[in-house]
Amino acid sequence: MNTINLTLEVWRQSGPAADGGFVTYEANDVAEDMSFLEMLDLVNEQLIATGEEPIEFESDCREGICGTCGVMINGKAHGPEKATATCQLHMRKFDDGDHIVVEPWRATSFPIIKDLAVDRSPLDDIVTAGGFIGVNTGSAPDANLIPVPKETADAAFDAAACIGCGACVAACPNSAAQLFTSAKIQHLNLLPQGQAERWKRTEAMVETMEQFFGSCTNHGECTEACPKEIPLDFIAYTNRDYVKSKIKNRKLAGQS
Amino acid sequence: MIGSLDPRVPDGPVADKWTNHKFDMKLVNPANKRKFEVIVVGTGLAGASAAASLGELGYRVKALTYHDSPRRAHSISAQGGINAAKNYQNDGDSVFRLFYDTVKGGDYRSREANVYRLAEASVDIIDQAVAQGVPFAREYGGLLDNRSFGGAQVSRTFYARGQTGQQLLLGAYSALMRQVAAGTVDLLTRTEMLDLVVEDGRAVGIVTRDLLTGEIASHSAHAVVLATGGYGNVYYLSTNAMACNVTAAWRAHRRGALFANPCYTQIHPTCIPASDEFQSKLTLMSESLRNDGRIWVPRDPDETRMAKDIPEAERYYFLEEKYPAFGNLVPRDVASRNAKTVVDQGLGVGPLKNGVYLDFAVARERDGVESIRAKYGNLFDMYERITGEDPYERPMRIYPAIHYTMGGLWVDYDLMSNVPGLFVLGEANFSDHGANRLGASALMQGLADGYFVLPYTIGNYLAPLLGTNPLPTDHESFRAVNAEVAERTRHWLEIKGTRSVDWFHRELGKICWDNIGMARNSAGLEKALSEIPALREEFHADVRILGGDEGLNTSLEKAGRVSDFFELAELMARDALTREESCGGHFREESQTDEGEALRDDDNFAHSAAWEWTGSDTEPIRHTEALEFENVALTQRSYK
């Protein structure tokens, strides 16, 4: 089993209102087969053994699908590997003697809870604003009564693959949430089932997003950081839909 | 014991029971629904679908999760698919066939009536999900695609690339958030239920801890619904998400709810073998891989060549040889046990000799690498990421891991536990899967429970309560439980021992895996029954929880969960010891056929065991619910 030794600089902050700062830890005998989070588990075991409070960080599925994990690794959201959530990053991607800086997502809309854990609840607020199709349980027609061309279904799927991790926001110089919001909107806007509420949804979600997050200036850092490689195209579609929604929503209300 | 063990299955032919029951149940009229408050704990597939549907009906719902968002529930990680008896493929599927397969797959240890209803509801789930925008796989004609999945001889599995769970959960989550927006559901995130409050023999509320502030709070309602998932993490290493735990169910058990068949745990055959001691969880790869992958080990235990250099004649395709009809597609338990057998014989592969090969060479030859990539690309990528080995070039290494738990809180036909007012849905209950769950059936069950069963059956319980108010949270019963919860939290912080929670959890996991794992025998189970309480005592005396109870403290959260796992583990061992037969995921070495197959004992064990808690240091009481099979003939499973 190959092992490496590392120096970590980890952001420690005891609570939302406390001042934070970097603390240096030596992580020795890290197996290359470990994931990045298992490496942090190991450091935490050592901290507990010496009586120091473990580093708080969040994770759950540890296989890149729940979107719970996420830290800045040497300034990159989810670390250096493309299309990889923090929990899927393995230590064989690092070299013996590496110096690694570990920070929480940095965005004013994601306040720090403790150490590396942040509050991403504004993402849920965007969904609550309209990220659904209004169909009550029991009222759906037979599934095959709504044929969806495969290409359409695939495009919607590409958007639906977003795991809500917030890396796009953390990577963006403006802390914008355009990629997340567009993924959520386009998943539904592209499907025939999503047409009835398309304009209402777009307007409500975009405007809720704007209450919390910065504006998009097309840097493209979001896609780079995104573990699911959600393409920028969805932002373009959403901008188009948003402009249209302004007109359509008035028409729908009978004020054309 | 609170309540009774009467399953309250409606009369009549199995195919008519649910329809008749829906007609016979009491209704709450639309205007009165808002007079009822319901707590739903858990917002995975089962909880989110239930909370959304109850909200739509007009009930006042409070939904809680310890996650920061409902979208993070463990359901999100289901890969393979969801079954439904749509028969879109015209290959002879039907509600009856799905019912039949599920009862048989469960090794005749489930309740027929519940399973039949599940099969009926399956078709509505697909309709509902598609209407919500769940992007299931489609054919070029625009209609839905299906595949055949683990052990099924028809193509009835709907799937969404390798992320069926995520897409279905996003559907249920969006429905839930729509109700949050509508004001019918009050959603509390990062809130963990730590106890149930029972008054006058009814569930009247819960006590929670706010994971960000540490505040302990009481919540009352007319009914409490638990949809809190399974307990696979009792083994420490499993395919479950890190935080999955049994606390909600276990605390309800300690307050009187019976825990049924805890020894029915499922091992999944296609997981990536552990690489070292610090492995934090195991990763499953969809068993759809078995459709095209062939499982083998070298015949020679001292084999050192690379897989591709080992000639055909020196490979042991153990499943194909032993089970010519089903081959690599035998049910999970059979596939898993056979892998264990060959690894125990020293035939394992990989650096720790702890796996078997899953080889795609033939499929690659036959269909081309692009077809393999199209079907399994994401799984292959995941495998490479974790192991650093390229599965397009060399066979995967796989080994079974704990994956799902069929046992859970006992419920009647209405999904109500023996404690009136306490309903249990999804993986947290014991219904439907018997001793073994078929692939793609857990998503189906969670959503059937939440969308299509509970919304009807809860009305039957609530209707007579019209005009009553929930118990005030300053009532003595709430105050007492609240104080107990606060005391437990203090207890963890005051121990100031020497070892981490994870250390104890790992040790507990080893005892469970070695003795209550894939194969069990009385000596091992007795051993577990003596080792678990000893380790538990040490845990209570020596665990080290640093930090305080205000603010986020993950170790503190884990301490309570691991403590409940200890008590559950003991019950699992006891249940496994008492069930002196092999069935489904429960394999007692003393009970096997000459060919080494699981041997049921229908004369003595055609029942569910539902355990009653009597205290930490006293033996629990075993109650039984007899299982009657009127529609499916009991046969010895044979996949030869």
Ligand SMILES: Cc1cc2nc3c(=O)[nH]c(=O)nc-3n(C[C@H](O)[C@H](O)[C@H](O)COP(=O)(O)OP(=O)(O)OC[C@H]3O[C@@H](n4cnc5c(N)ncnc54)[C@H](O)[C@@H]3O)c2cc1C
């Ligand atoms: C890797 C993997 C792949 C799988 N693939 C498939 C598949 O392809 N097909 C299939 O049918 N099944 C599959 N399964 C099984 C299936 O995913 C689960 O059985 C199912 O999703 C469980 O859903 P649930 O709603 O019951 O629970 P969960 O999704 O586990 O949700 C539990 C919820 O309860 C909450 N909770 C728990 N305890 C508390 C508490 N004390 N206080 C507050 N909240 C609490 C959690 O926050 C969460 O919201 C898979 C399982 C795994 C592990």
Ligand code: SF4
């Ligand atoms: S768009 Fe990508 S980075 Fe942003 S939340 Fe979704 S998955 Fe994460």
Ligand code: FES
């Ligand atoms: S822990 Fe779930 S995505 Fe990383």
